[in-house]
Amino acid sequence: MEEEELGQGWLCTVHEAWKPVQLKTGTWGRKYVAIKRYRDNVSPNQPTWESLRDEATIGTAVDHPNLLRVQEVIETDRGPHLVMELLDGVTLDRLTTDGRHLVPLMPPLALEIIYQVALGLHSLHTLEIDGKPVFPVHRDVKPHNAFLTRDGRVVLFDYGICHFTGMKLQDLPNQVYGSCHYMSPEQALGLVDITHMTDQYGLATMLYQLIAGRYAYEGCAQNILYDVVNPEKSPPLDLIEQRCPQVVPILRRCWQNNPKMRYPNMRWLARALWQARRTYQSINNLAVVRPALTGWTLPSSTPTRRVATAPMPTAHE
CATH class of the missing domain: 1.10.510.10 (Transferase(Phosphotransferase) domain 1)
Structure with missing residues (x-):
């Protein structure tokens, strides 16, 4: 079930959605995902119609922590829907x-x-x-x-x-x-x-x-x-x-x-x-270690997962 739009481009939109999953306790819960699909005004006759299918080919094949993987492809009359991890x-x-x-x-x-x-x-x-x-x-x-x-x-x-x-x-x-x-x-x-x-x-x-x-x-x-x-x-x-x-x-x-x-x-x-x-x-007499890319938070009142309130330290700090 789609809930809100996370972003859009000239061809596709990305929505937050959830699907029911059975938990280890035997009860049912929700798993939140991101779904990428064509915009409503995109016609199947457009030359670019196959681009999302190409993206699904690559997305389902990648397997690396620094690459977003397509978990599932749902075929519809409006073209493929790509189900992906919902990043926070x-x-x-x-x-x-x-x-x-x-x-x-x-x-x-x-x-x-x-x-x-x-x-x-x-x-x-x-x-x-x-x-x-x-x-x-x-x-x-x-x-x-x-x-x-x-x-x-x-x-x-x-x-x-x-x-x-x-x-x-x-x-x-x-x-x-x-x-x-x-x-x-x-x-x-x-x-x-x-x-x-x-x-x-x-x-x-x-x-x-x-x-x-x-x-x-x-x-x-x-x-x-x-x-x-x-x-x-x-x-x-x-x-x-x-x-x-x-x-x-x-x-x-x-x-x-x-x-x-x-x-x-x-x-x-x-x-x-x-x-x-x-x-x-x-x-520069700093600890020679990989820096932690953390320390910023999202606003609790903001539904989107793509906005940060406290950016990481800048060059002026």
Whole structure:
């Protein structure tokens, strides 16, 4: 039974729902889940109709604590309904804003967040279905699609434009897929033949945003995409050098226009993030430990599970 809308995009909506479950005591209780389905105005005749079925293919196959798994797929005359874990926490885009502008986080916290996303992406990139690799590429790595739970787990979700072998909805030539602030040059150029290294670009841009408190590129979408594909353009790194110089070589490598010049895979990038965090902590006389991504609470009067009232420590504290 659906109860409330948690969020929506141009194609789908996500609702909180519950289903009856039998408890160990023999009595019946409620299990709360999230259900993703097409919006009511989406027609089965639209070319994008198969996108949710592709998302179900990836979502039911993933198995990693930093990836959101689709628990069940319910087929209806309105297309598939994806039943997922109902996460209790906040999306990273809410965590890094005070309602008016972006707020930078302390570097160890930002590095731990991105480290967890990198682990999830490595699992996604090496995914096999029926014993065969399908080479998924998320293509939409951004704060809006990463969730921080109350217990400090970062979960990447939304496989709606994930590119993989065997996908039903084929990409159109010269069509741009992704979000302009986090696109790689190959995405911005509309190239069809992309690899897992594409996600490194978006993840590095997320890291930049969490530490600098601003987007890597500013302006309208057209200007941003022009800057992304221009090899002579690069985001300003002065704020990063001031707050966490250990991150600068990571960003430069992930932002290489040639994907082959980036890290070989996400595991290599995760190791670099781990080392950067430890070095920063050591130089700044901090305990060299993984920071706890907890310490914030949700408002008791707010029904949604996607709003935080007390953000994590920022770079100004």
